[in-house]
Amino acid sequence: MYDIGTRKRALALVAAGRSLNSVSKETGISRAAIRSWRTRLEPRRRGGGPCPRCRDVPGPPEDPAAYAYLLGLYLGDGCISAHRRGVHFLRIVLDNAWPGIIDACESAMRSVRPDNSVWRVGKQGCVAVTGSSKHWPCLFPQHGPGRKHERAIVLEPWQQAIVDARPWEFVRGLVHSDGCRITNWTTRTVAGARKRYEYPRYFFTNRSDDIRRLYTDALDRVGVEWTTLARGCDPLNISVARKASVALMDVHVGPKH
Template sequence: MYDLSTRKRALALVTQGRSLNSVSRETGISRAAIRAWLERLEPLPRMDPADPGPPACERSYSYLLGLYLGDGCISAHPRGTGYYLRIACANAWPGLIRQCQEAITHVRPGLGVYALQKEGYKMVTSYSRHWPTLFPQHGPGKKHERRIALASWQQAIVDAYPWAFIRGLIHSDGCRITNWTTRLVAGEYKRYEYPRYFFTNTSTDIIRLFTAALDRVGVKWKSLNQNRAAVTISVARKASVALMDAHVGPKY
């Protein structure tokens, strides 16, 4: 058994971005115990006691909003003391995990942020009493089963920083790929590559928010015909791909 101060110290180290292995070595506490405290939704040592108001950094908020709409959720603490913001980030993209953590700290300076390793991905998590205020899209059930609309103050931020919003959505439910083909030129086959961006989501409301942001920055897009519930948006025109490369780029 470990006392409360020991648990808080271990959790504080995790919120600083330390791995479970390094925290275990420093504290002598098993990785299994630390993981169990996290999975039981142990309240983090640092949390905001009063409503801190608007996002501290609107650009970072616009990016974080895109991540949340794609791969995020908010869940209440079992004892009703606050909420956990969770963003799922694939292990394949360590840069994305870091950017997600940085965005949270820029939006709410002083809050603890930790990444809990799952199978194939990390759940970037932060605890606060006020996450539902910053993300009023939070609600029961899956996002695609309820209406998703931005509050007026959120729309103002997205309008001011549309590229950050687009980047967050691509980093969550989108990708940049490179297609290729060969052509016969002067008797020789030459390989030609052409990059494209895709964004896929099952919520028509989130698709609409994404395409509206693309329209705002002048990116041409089209919806692909698919025999499934999800909708995929493709950006393939050369000029539009160049714009996306300049402001979004591939995951890393």
């Protein structure tokens, strides 16, 4: 059992932008307990706050960094579905192997719609981070019938402005959903002896030509060199393998966690 002061200190670390995973490691308190305390101790405002896109003069979300990251996650592994009374559910499905990404997704979703409910639904091998709001389609106008790779995915001018200003957050969201950092290896003969060399690289794989283009446009913006690798006859994979570009990705994205 923890006293109220301990609970509030843990919540203060989360409110300062720390992930549940890092706060749990620092304090020794489980992520489940901290998540439960947030629900019990934080004031819950009902009805949801005003949507920045529905104002008389539409504006961007109040936290553009969180929005850029969440946009990347949504384009990779997200969907929006209608519920009763005009409410929509945004779901981002993430692998259980990466608890840090799950925490970051939940934090971003809460930052984008702080007055609405966000929760996790456990599934076999994965978690669906879910948020309810009437305004998800306003914030993610790429929502529509059918699969993303079977329809056009184009950012609205206000979204493009956020991505232009926060390209690394957008890239991080895309990599955290449909990308990875791996270690490749090869062998070379040096002085008559066969030696093994290892080198890291980043991959991003998505069936949508438009989403891959959004990813590579953002990479161009931050100075990361990339190449396209075909799977069969389809150019589904974007590779970052040059040493300087991998180093940039390591600083701003890093391995999944």
